[in-house]
Amino acid sequence: MNPQDEADFTTVGQQGGYNVATQSCVNGDCGTFRKFDSTGGIQALALTVEPYWDLGSGWQIGLEAGPALYRSTWTAVATAESDGRFGPAGTQETLTHPPKIQVGALVGAAVAKGPFSVRVNYLYAPIGSWAAKNVPAGIKGEWMLSLNYAF
Secondary structure (H helix, E strand, C coil): CECCEHHHHHCCCCCCCEECCCCEEHHHCCCCCEEEEEEEEEEEEECCECCEEEEECCEEEEEEEEEEEEEEEEEEEEEECCCECCECCCCEEEEEECCCEEEEEEEEEEEEECCEEEEEEEEECCCCCCECCECCCCCCEEEEEEEEECC
16 A cells, blocks of 8 residues: 655645655645555576685585676556546556566575585666656566576
């Protein structure tokens, strides 16, 4: 559930909306609330380097880093909870993030014993630009934990 931003009110010369700094409604009027149901995903291809260190007895640790190309998708359906700026209660608006390839980075660490390893990676996926109903993706990055066997 999201209220209207304070900026929505000031553009029409009124006082109201949600003030992020004070975390409260201006003059007790948050405006029209909308419920957002969102879904999305991210796909990436990374080119990384991974130096590793032998600890003895077959154990290794490694650090991984490098650039990544990623593509994120995001769709949100915003439903007005009451009559107001966004139409009558129940009015829905679909907001999307059109997929496009962008540049990010992947970092991670791994612990291995023989052919088995456990790795944790983080994909940094900056939001980029957007306009109108083409909203930013709700994903700024993604963690991945994997168990691996090399043969």
